[in-house]
Amino acid sequence: MQGATPDGRKAGQPVADGISPVHTDLGAHDIKGPTAIVLSASKLDHAIASNGTLLNQLFHPSALAGEVGDQNFLTLIRVFFDRKGLHDQFNVVSREMLEDAMKHPEKYSGLVVRVAGYSVFFTGLDPSLQRDIIERTELTF
């Protein structure tokens, strides 16, 4: 049972979700986006983990939308496995998750909404703007 750590993690909380960036109540470590996560996680030698490794990545649909979204998504996966990554799983946020993010921002601090010419951390926004994005999410889909 690991005690509290100086990065803001409380005692008993999981250290991380597999090899995914750490999330604590004070903030997340995935502040540079999915390409940085892929590059960082693929620096490890996954072959020495006898039971495998797990990388979990969370996206807002805006980051993967449209025909360009498919291609970019594939590129992320290709680069990860070219660099000898072992396992990568993806979650795209649902409306329910975004509503949960409004109540528990510490669980979603790395979540970025992407629109042309601008980007923003979802949890940094005013609740009224968050509501607005939740509604827009359904339309982009």
Added chain:
Amino acid sequence: MEEIKGIVFNIQRFTVHDGPGIRTEVFLKGCPLRCLWCDNPESFHFYQEVGVFSQRCIGIDKCGRCLDACSISKEGKSIFIIKENKIAGINREICTNCLKCAGVCPANALIIWGKSMTINEVMSEIMRDLPFYEKSNGGVTISGGDPLVQWKFTLELLKECKKRGLHTCVESELHTNWEIIEKILPYTDLFLTDIKHMDPVKHKEYTGVSNWLILENIKKLAKLGKPIVIRIPVIPGLNDSIENIRKTSEFIVQELGATVKQVQLLPYHTLGHPKYESLDLKYPLENLNVPPKQQFKEHIDYLAEILQSYGIRAVVGAYSKIELDEKA
């Protein structure tokens, strides 16, 4: 010779909506326009500024380091706006932008918009994602604000990108001397620019400048065969009339032709609102009459159809592949 520096307010990796493929976007401070709907108000001025995020302040009773650091406060003048014991704003008329308060804030309630960076520092960040550019036909986009305000830095950055074989995209309002655009032309593969309104009087009312110089520059780019993506930020009640879209279509067909690879209609949004507050600025379109989402979506779809009826490759949003290989 002193090394050139730029004031950068964001370097965004995994940019997917400002040019083809996966890109890194470098946002430079400074813009000659003041569009009423702008979502990057931290880009207006080319110099560094303090941003106030009141909700993060831990209280001046517990902390108060900003008050001690501020050179104006030391003279006994009241410069900070305080609400419920927290820093809620700054009187920008007497602030000297010394940035000392942001330097001492432990809670990131006071931050500095803009960081002074050398070309090497920016390139170092850009080059990290090389594997992704190669696989997705992506590259670098230089934006802002307007990157031609700091055109010398933009030029050097583009040259460096080209030395390393990267695809380059410049997102600019093109409200500047043609001579400056000519300088960056050889190092720019694709231009992203806006046509915000065809009526010069309305354009000035909504952006602070007339559209004459912008349209002249876009025409010159098109004559040289430079690939362009045109964006129309669709602002309800301001530029979304059928008449304006028809005039825009006619301009594109008659003056620009096939060098326009895509026209993107970008729906109005207010994601930048918190940034206005952080700069003690009032959001200009506070009382804008925004139609219900479904209705607005249908209207924008209709505007796209109008553009398409002129043979223009128009799309809503920036989610469609930009076909660059076709010859102009």
